[in-house]
Amino acid sequence: xxxxxxxxxxxxxxxxxxxxxxxxxxxxxxxxxxxxxxxxxxxxxxxxxxxxxxxxxxxxxxxxxxxxxxxxxxxxxxxxxxxxxxxxxxxxxxxxxxxxxxxxxxxxxxxxxxxxxxxxxxxxxxxxxxxxxxxxxxxxxxxxxxxxxxxxxxxxxxxxxxxxxxxxxxxxxxxxxxxxxxxxxxxxxxxxxxxxxxxxxxxxxxxxxxxxxxxxxxxxxxxxxxxxxxxxxxxxxxxxxxxxxxxxxxxxxxxxxxxxxxxxxxxxxxxxxxxxxxxxxxxxxxxxxxxxxxxxxxxxxxxxxxxxxxxxxxxxxxxxxxxxxxxxxxxxxxxxxxxxxxxxxxxx
Ligand code: SIN
Numbered sequence: 001x002x003x004x005x006x007x008x009x010x011x012x013x014x015x016x017x018x019x020x021x022x023x024x025x026x027x028x029x030x031x032x033x034x035x036x037x038x039x040x041x042x043x044x045x046x047x048x049x050x051x052x053x054x055x056x057x058x059x060x061x062x063x064x065x066x067x068x069x070x071x072x073x074x075x076x077x078x079x080x081x082x083x084x085x086x087x088x089x090x091x092x093x094x095x096x097x098x099x100x101x102x103x104x105x106x107x108x109x110x111x112x113x114x115x116x117x118x119x120x121x122x123x124x125x126x127x128x129x130x131x132x133x134x135x136x137x138x139x140x141x142x143x144x145x146x147x148x149x150x151x152x153x154x155x156x157x158x159x160x161x162x163x164x165x166x167x168x169x170x171x172x173x174x175x176x177x178x179x180x181x182x183x184x185x186x187x188x189x190x191x192x193x194x195x196x197x198x199x200x201x202x203x204x205x206x207x208x209x210x211x212x213x214x215x216x217x218x219x220x221x222x223x224x225x226x227x228x229x230x231x232x233x234x235x236x237x238x239x240x241x242x243x244x245x246x247x248x249x250x251x252x253x254x255x256x257x258x259x260x261x262x263x264x265x266x267x268x269x270x271x272x273x274x275x276x277x278x279x280x281x282x283x284x285x286x287x288x289x290x291x292x293x294x295x296x297x298x299x300x301x302x303x304x305x306x307x308x309x310x311x312x313x314x315x316x317x318x319x320x321x322x323x324x325x326x327x328x329x330x331x332x333x334x335x336x337x338x339x340x341x342x343x344x345x346x347x348x
Contacts, residue, residue, distance in 0.1 A: 041075075043075060043076055043078045044076065044078070045077075045079075045080060045103070046069070046077060046078070046079045046080070046103040046104055046273075047080050047082065047101075047102050047103050047104070048065070048080065048081045048082065048103070048104040048105065048106075049082045049085075049086075049088045049093060049096070049104075049105050050062055050081075050082070050083055050085075050105060050106055051085040051089065051090055051107075051208075051209050051210060052083065052084065052209070052230065052233065052234075053084060053234070054081075054083045055233055056163075056230065056233045056291075057161075057163055057229055057284055057288035057291050058106055058161060058163065058253060058284070059083050060284065060287055061280050061281065061283065061287065061288075062083070062106070062280075063081055064279075064283050064284060065079060065276055065280035066079035066080075066081055068276035068279055068280055069272070069273055069276040069277075071276075072272040072273075072275065072276050073269060076269065077269070077273070084210070085208070085210050088102065089208045089210070090108070090209070091189060091208070093105035093107055094112075094115065094150075094155060094256070097155065097256065097257065097258045097261075098153075098154055098155070098258055098260075100258070103257055104158075104256065104257050105255075105256055106161055106253040106254065106255045106256070107254065108163075108188055108252065108253055109122045109123075109253065109254050110122065110123050110188040110189065110190040110192075110193060110251075111188055111189050111190070112149075112150065112254070113189055113190045113191055113192075115149075115153050116149040116150060117329075118149050118333055118334060118337060119146060119149055119254075120192045120329060120333050121146075121333045121334075121337045121338060121341055122134075122250050122252055123190045123192035123193050123249060123250075124192060124249075124325060124326050124329065124338065124341075125248050125318075125319075125322035125323075125325055126249075126318070126319045126322060126323070127249075127250075127326070127338070127341050128250050128341060128344070128345065129345045130247070131162055131164060131289065132347070133341075133344045133345045134162065134250055134252060135162070136344040136348075137340060137341050137344035138160045138252075140340060140344065141340075142336070142337055142341070143160070143340070143344075146337075147160070147254070150256065151259065154258055154259050155256050155257075155259065156257050156258065156259045158256065158262075158274070158277055159254075159255045159277055159278060160252055160253065160254055160255070160281070161252070161253040161254075161255055161284055161285065161288075162252055162253075162284070162288045162289070163229060163230065163252065163253065163288050163292070164227040164228065164229060164250075164288055164289070164292040165227065165247040165248075165249070165250060165251075166225045166227055166246070166247070166249040166250065166251055167227070167228065167231065167244060167245050167246055167248075168180070168185075168223065168224075168243070168244045168248065169223050169224055169225070169226075169231065169236060169237070169240040169242060169243040169244070169305070170183055170185075170222050170223030170240060170242055171219075171223070171240060171241045171242065172241065173242050173308055174223070174242065174244045174308075175244065175308065175310065175314050176314055176317050176318070177200040177317055177318055177321035178200075178201070180197070180200050180202040180223070181202060182202065182203075183222040183223055184202070184203045184205060184221045184222050185197050185203070185204050185205070185221065185224055185225065186205060186206075186207045186212050186215060186221045186223075186224040187204045187205065187206055187207075187224075187225070189206045191329075192325060192329055192333075193225075193249075194206070195325045195328055195329070196248075196322055199321065199322055199325055200321050205221065209230075209234075212224055212226075212234065212236065213234055213235060213239065216239040216240060217239045223240065224240075225248070225249065227251050227292055228291075228293075228295040228296040228299065229291045230251070231243065231295065232295035232298055232299055233295070237299045237302065237304055237305045238302075238305070240305055241305060241306060242305060242306045242307075243299065243305055243306070243307050243308070244308045244309075245296075245307065246318060248318060248322070255281070326338060
């Protein structure tokens with residue numbers, strides 16, 4: 001009898017204990033779940049800052065990336081695109097990304113001089129014959145390797161994006177190098193670009209992209225170099241009487257983020273973002289080629305400037321006058337990179 005009473009008592013007690021424990025577990029689950037659910041519901045925000053118009057090839061690619069990333073990761077990722085330097089100038093984005101005030105940007109490769117010398121290979125005049133060569137270089141080991149050239153600074157190169165070949169503009173015809181002597185040109189922040197103008201007796205000054213139109217309009221500078229699409233979308237052609245189709249250099253971008261931000265994303269999310277970015281870049285590169293061709297025609301049709309082409313012998317004079325810059329920078333850039341870039345001019 002006593003044993004039976006004790007047994008039933010124990011059984012009731014253990015039921016109570018189970019109920020009690022379950023309640024405890026439930027309570028803790030309830031305490032933990034709302035926080036986790038909140039966390040899970042919060043999308044990752046990617047702020048993408050750039051300095052051109054939303055209609056320029058880079059601006060369109062950034063919007064394409066937003067569309068594709070948000071489609072691949074619905075509710076998990078939100079991409080906010082800030083055009084026209086409304087958030088940061090190109091020389092501020094690396095610091096902003098490292099501080100966590102920004103997640104992505106795509107400055108011209110010429111603007112990384114203060115972090116690495118190797119990317120200046122892209123600035124050597126008359127090195128790449130055309131954008132096809134740039135593409136081949138970037139798909140080869142040397143070009144791909146350069147995506148890691150900012151790793152020591154905590155920056156990850158996610159991919160390259162094209163704009164196109166650069167043309168020279170001024171308020172006078174520039175048909176041979178001597179025509180540029182004594183003129184002041186705006187350049188991006190690259191020492192190679194500085195040398196490229198110095199070697200033909202011109203001066204070069206580094207200014208942010210957003211200031212170029214005013215500098216040209218007020219004649220604080222005499223000329224500049226840029227692609228057809230930037231000349232058109234930023235209206236430089238309206239304040240320059242002549243543009244010479246030199247195709248002397250390349251304007252290309254590197255899409256960057258911080259290693260710290262990227263590495264803490266879940267692996268599956270990273271691969272979806274990579275896929276979205278690669279698709280957006282391919283689309284953007286196609287767009288850039290089309291827009292540059294169209295914008296050239298729009299500039300010609302505007303009648304607001306004179307578009308001049310070079311004869312083969314005039315072009316050869318520019319090539320020869322600027323070639324010494326290659327030797328001047330082979331030590332800092334690396335002759336192996338220059339050779340790999342040159343090899344990409346050979347079509348397969
Ligand atoms: C850009 O296309 O991002 C601007 C390039 C420049 O600064 O000239």
